[in-house]
Amino acid sequence: MITLLQIDASPRQFSPEPQPHQSVSRRIAHHFVSEIKKNTKINNLIVRDLAVNPPPFIDIGWISESFSDEKKDSQTSSLAISDELIAEVEAADIIVISSPMYNYGMPAVLKAWFDQVIRVNKTFSFDSKKEPPIEPILSGKIVILCTSSGEYSFGKGESQAHKNHLGAHIEQLSPYLGADHFHEIASEYQEFKDKRHDRSLENAINKAKALAHQYAK
Numbered sequence: 359m360i361t362l363l364q365i366d367a368s369p370r371q372f373s374p375e376p377q378p379h380q381s382v383s384r385r386i387a388h389h390f391v392s393e394i395k396k397n398t399k400i401n402n403l404i405v406r407d408l409a410v411n412p413p414p415f416i417d418i419g420w421i422s423e424s425f426s427d428e429k430k431d432s433q434t435s436s437l438a439i440s441d442e443l444i445a446e447v448e449a450a451d452i453i454v455i456s457s458p459m460y461n462y463g464m465p466a467v468l469k470a471w472f473d474q475v476i477r478v479n480k481t482f483s484f485d486s487k488k489e490p491p492i493e494p495i496l497s498g499k500i501v502i503l504c505t506s507s508g509e510y511s512f513g514k515g516e517s518q519a520h521k522n523h524l525g526a527h528i529e530q531l532s533p534y535l536g537a538d539h540f541h542e543i544a545s546e547y548q549e550f551k552d553k554r555h556d557r558s559l560e561n562a563i564n565k566a567k568a569l570a571h572q573y574a575k
Contacts, residue, residue, distance in 0.1 A: 359401035360575060363450035364391060367457040367468040368506075369409040382506035382545050382559060387456035390502060390543075390566040394452075397574035404446050408467040413439060413474045424477055440474045447475050447535055452500045452573060455528065459507040463523040476534045496536025500573055503528050503542045504566065508549030510558070541569055 364387060372384035394400070419436035435441070447453065457468050464472075478484055483493050505524055512522040525542040532540045545562040547555035 359399040360451040361402040363404045363453045365406045365455045367408045367465045383456040386504035389563045393567045393570035412467040413470045443475045454502045456504040459524045462521045494533045499536040500539045501532040501537040506545045510546040
């Protein structure tokens with residue numbers, strides 16, 4: 359049995375029933391989750407729709423409290439949402455993140471989520487005497503990133519890989535979610551709306567299903 363945390367960042371929704379203007383990144387994540395459900399027992403499926411319920415940006419109260427030894431009541435704490443989101447990450451065996459590429463990076467709502475969950479003494483430790491001084495606290499998890507982009511050739515070793523600040527950034531952050539394994543599943547050519555996009559999406563869905571089989575328990 360596994361606990362699966364699904365983080366969706368696209369403002370577009372997805373439904374298995376054909377509808378116009380649906381989210382491609384959510385569609386890929388849907389196929390991963392649906393396929394793994396067929397092959398393993400999902401003890402708990404936690405879904406965070408960041409487009410519907412966007413996490414707040416970090417403010418001075420958050421910063422002051424996160425670096426303070428004083429504990430506040432959970433109802434008045436600036437860290438209440440952060441604590442809730444971190445608890446979901448801690449509980450998860452697999453974290454599935456679906457996100458479009460915006461201006462070669464992640465949407466602001468997804469960055470806000472990362473800023474809430476990557477927190478000192480919660481998901482990483484800091485010791486000025488160590489090298490490196492920052493180390494992940496969590497481990498043993500799998501992070502699957504499902505992305506969609508209007509352009510193409512953002513994969514490692516491809517002509518626009520240096521512009522991929524979505525996948526590369528999240529891969530760098532994934533150890534602080536506890537990831538021992540990170541996979542990026544990308545669908546490209548969305549703006550072209552041609553056969554290249556159809557092939558890219560089909561390949562992404564097939565990869566999502568294959569990874570679901572790989573990690574089914």
